[in-house]
Amino acid sequence: MIPAAFDYYAPTSVDEALALLREHDDAKVLAGGQSLMPVLRLRLAAPEVIVDLGRIDELRGIRDDGEALVIGAMTPHSVVQADPSIAEHAKLISLAAAAIGDPQVRHRGTFGGSLAHADPAADLPAVVLALDAEMVIQGPGGRRTVGAADFFEGVFTTTLSEDELLVEIRVPKYTGWGAHYEKFSRVAQQWPIVAVAAAVRLDGGTIAEARVGLSNMGSIPVRATAVEQALVGQPATAEAVRAAAARAADGTSPPTDLNGDAEYRRHLASVLTRRAVLSAAGAG
Incomplete structure (x- = not known):
């Protein structure tokens, strides 16, 4: 072809x-x-x-900007995966980047390219949503910053205009947080049927804060706010996490396709959320 x-x-x-x-x-x-x-x-x-955009050096690289990490839009997934500052301050991104495709895809594919493509089944959109990342967009009028929650508008659709570029992504630091990325696919390297990105901060044995993002549970990535709220103040035990994860599909509109119907995806979301949160909390 x-x-x-x-x-x-x-x-x-x-x-x-x-x-x-x-x-x-x-x-x-x-x-x-x-x-x-x-x-x-x-x-x-x-x-x-x-x-x-492959020859634009200013769009590549990762830098520490104090309270946030800044990832150039043309930075390859393999570079993001291996960066020590990402591993220390935004571990969830490292884990998700390692799960993308195969080594060839991770060496050619770019962090910003995946986000701008806005495939609801992709690995990274739910991750940046869970971490409250900000997208820095440049166009004829200069630069503007859009939160991840407002960046994705639909299947393969973002707030980017045709004369704008996503130039960098600002990720708040989650130093000391536990993280885990869990996805389920029928075959290796395929888009996930459902994926869950989870980050938690523990205070003793209690979950003090939680961030949970879902892939392929609607036309855009979804923040599982019901789960997050149910987790806060709970012990990091299998029983408590299971009860909170049961609400993973609340407010979602999962698709039905050859890989599974909507009800199957709701079940997967609950199971994968439980696994992701327990692993992020060190109890999985």
């Missing part, structure tokens, strides 16, 4: 990339290409112009 013909540009700065997007109405942005290239090959999209 061969993509339809297109003009190709490889800018070396964000400003140059934005100028190209303003100049060409029918342009697609290429980050790591792990999602876009199959779409082009199947001719599910046939843009006239491709703007490749």
